[in-house]
Amino acid sequence: MRALVEHAIKPFSEKIWAFSTHPGAVKTGMQDQPQEAFGYLPGLALKYLQMPFMRTPEGGSLSTLWAAVAPDVEDQQKYGDMNGAYITDPGKVGGETSQADDRQLAENVWSLCENLIKEKLGSDALYSWGEKTQ
Numbered sequence: 001m002r003a004l005v006e007h008a009i010k011p012f013s014e015k016i017w018a019f020s021t022h023p024g025a026v027k028t029g030m031q032d033q034p035q036e037a038f039g040y041l042p043g044l045a046l047k048y049l050q051m052p053f054m055r056t057p058e059g060g061s062l063s064t065l066w067a068a069v070a071p072d073v074e075d076q077q078k079y080g081d082m083n084g085a086y087i088t089d090p091g092k093v094g095g096e097t098s099q100a101d102d103r104q105l106a107e108n109v110w111s112l113c114e115n116l117i118k119e120k121l122g123s124d125a126l127y128s129w130g131e132k133t134q
C-alpha cells in the first residue's frame with residue numbers, strides 16, 4: 001500500500017490520505033457458517049470456541065473510524081508518516097507484506113488500472129489530479 005501511495009498520491013499537491021484497515025475478528029452471522037460446513041454440533045462447538053476472542057461489530061469498526069476522522073493521522077512526530085499505512089487498531093500500524101512495499105509492483109498495478117480504465121471508458125476518462133510537487 002505504501003508503495004502505491006508513493007507512486008500515485010504523494011507526487012501531487014493535494015492532501016490525500018490512503019489507509020488499509022482491518023477490523024479484526026468480528027462477531028457476525030458468519031460464525032454460523034461452520035455449522036453448515038461441518039454439521040450442527042461440530043459447527044456449534046467451533047462457533048463458541050472462537051467467540052470469546054472476537055470483537056463486537058462496534059469494536060471492529062474502530063480502526064476504520066480512527067483512520068477516517070482522527071486528526072492524529074497527520075501527527076508525524078507521534079506516529080511517523082502514516083499515509084499508506086495498514087491500520088489494525090486505532091493508532092496502531094500493522095505490518096506489511098513485501099508485496100505491499102514493492103514499488104515496481106505498485107507501478108505495474110497503477111499502469112494496469114489506467115490501461116483498463118482507458119480501454120473500457122475511453123482515453124479521456126482519466127483526469128489529472130493536479131500539479132506534481134516534485
